[in-house]
Amino acid sequence: MxxxxxxxxxxxxxxxxxxxxxxxxxxxxxxxxxxxxxxxxxxxxxxxxxxxxxxxxxxxxxxxxxxxxxxxxxxxxxxxxxxxxxxxxxxxxxxxxxxxxxxxxxxxxxxxxxxxxxxxxxxxxxxxxxxxxxxxxxxxxxxxxxxxxxxxxxxxxxxxxxxxxxxxxIPDHPPFFPQDEFTDRTERFFASEIIREKIFLNYSEEIPYSAEVVINSFKDQPDIIRISAEIYVERDSQKGILIGKAGSSLKKVGMEARKDMEAFFGKKIFLETHVKVATNWRKERNKLRQFGYTE
The missing domain is CATH 3.40.50.300 (P-loop containing nucleotide triphosphate hydrolases)
Structure with a gap:
């Protein structure tokens, strides 16, 4: 109406x-x-x-x-x-x-x-x-x-x-979305973006631009949200830098991301991250489609 x-x-x-x-x-x-x-x-x-x-x-x-x-x-x-x-x-x-x-x-x-x-x-x-x-x-x-x-x-x-x-x-027009909504994006999307932000903040050179985050599992339970994420980079050398000595760099990213997620979602977060290589994913259209990009 x-x-x-x-x-x-x-x-x-x-x-x-x-x-x-x-x-x-x-x-x-x-x-x-x-x-x-x-x-x-x-x-x-x-x-x-x-x-x-x-x-x-x-x-x-x-x-x-x-x-x-x-x-x-x-x-x-x-x-x-x-x-x-x-x-x-x-x-x-x-x-x-x-x-x-x-x-x-x-x-x-x-x-x-x-x-x-x-x-x-x-x-x-x-x-x-x-x-x-x-x-x-x-x-x-x-x-x-x-x-x-x-x-x-x-x-x-x-x-x-x-x-x-x-x-x-802007024109006179009825609302396009229900008036209790504040975004068109899913909780999974924001979880992946928070992790990606921490990668941009903690690494230099090509690492932030070569990294993509995929949320494999997002389980919203009464007292906690359990999230499993994969971080993709383009080369094995980048994987080593992202993980860091004895996993220290990746651990720092995970801790910072979890803290922001808890503030964003208003709930305790369990976050696990894994790093994988997807060679030249930024240049290959089929990989971009897999990562949710459309042209």
Whole structure:
């Protein structure tokens, strides 16, 4: 049954890698749905966060950072961006102070008819007239932007104003999802993402980018959730680094992941992890499909 005066719409959060999209998503939702690290390309999937209010439902989509694909995993990631932009009633285009208009990455937004709200992030680092100068720069670079809002995901500056701007632009429409839901993703997905976040935080070089996490078993019992996970890497040498001396590195990842899972799920967690090798999985489409990526 249609609700009179109710607003509902899809909002795509996009930008190049490492501009703070996921931090903004989590701030907007009031929940840590997207994993956050200082490394680029942390987000690999489209993650929806469903924000419900008395007379609105905003469906946020955090997407992978926009890049030029180098192999099949990148192509799958960019397909999520493409679908998210096609679905969107409003686009949040996130840039930071040092960003400049890159023809390859930003030209697509010149052709988009969907309302674009440009979020100039990391203004807590601004000096002098940098914010005003950058607002003028982006107005000139992408003239079809509906509005520009300077924000800081880190300090929270102006983040509370984003929802009001969105609600001005999304249509009157009944909710797309039940109003007690807050994401389209499963508990297994969030368990795998928490483990992957810890890999990004604890390892350098190629290890985080070569690692994929698969949850084999997720048993939710009255007092505990028992989780069995497999971590895949591309080479035997990476497997050795991931495990560490006498298993010390993998143990640290497991302890940190378990702690975050207990906070996220609100229940005691038993977590076991195993490391396996899936050679060149990022470049092989059949392995990507097995790991839940679609193009």
């Amino acid at each position: 249609e609700q009179k005066g109710f607003k509902s719409g899809f909002v795509s959060i996009v930008g190049r890698p490492n501009v703070g999209k996921s931090s903004l998503m989590n701030k907007l939702m009031g929940e840590n749905l997207s994993i956050i690290t200082s490394k680029a390309q942390t987000t690999r999937h489209r993650i929806m966060g469903i924000l419900n209010g008395e007379n609105y439902q905003v469906v946020y989509s955090d997407t992978p950072g926009i890049l030029e694909p180098k192999y099949s995993l990148h192509e799958a990631m960019m397909s999520y961006v493409k679908v998210s932009l096609e679905d969107a009633d409003v686009i949040l285009l996130v840039v930071e102070l040092e960003d400049k208009f890159d023809q390859q990455l930003f030209e697509r937004f010149l052709r988009i008819k969907t309302p674009i709200i440009l979020l100039l992030n990391k203004i807590d680092l601004a000096k002098g007239s940098q914010v005003e100068d950058k607002i003028a720069y982006w107005k000139s670079a992408i003239p079809n932007v509906s509005s520009i809002l300077p924000v800081s995901a880190k300090s929270g500056t102006n983040v509370d104003k984003i929802l009001d701007v969105i609600l001005e632009k």
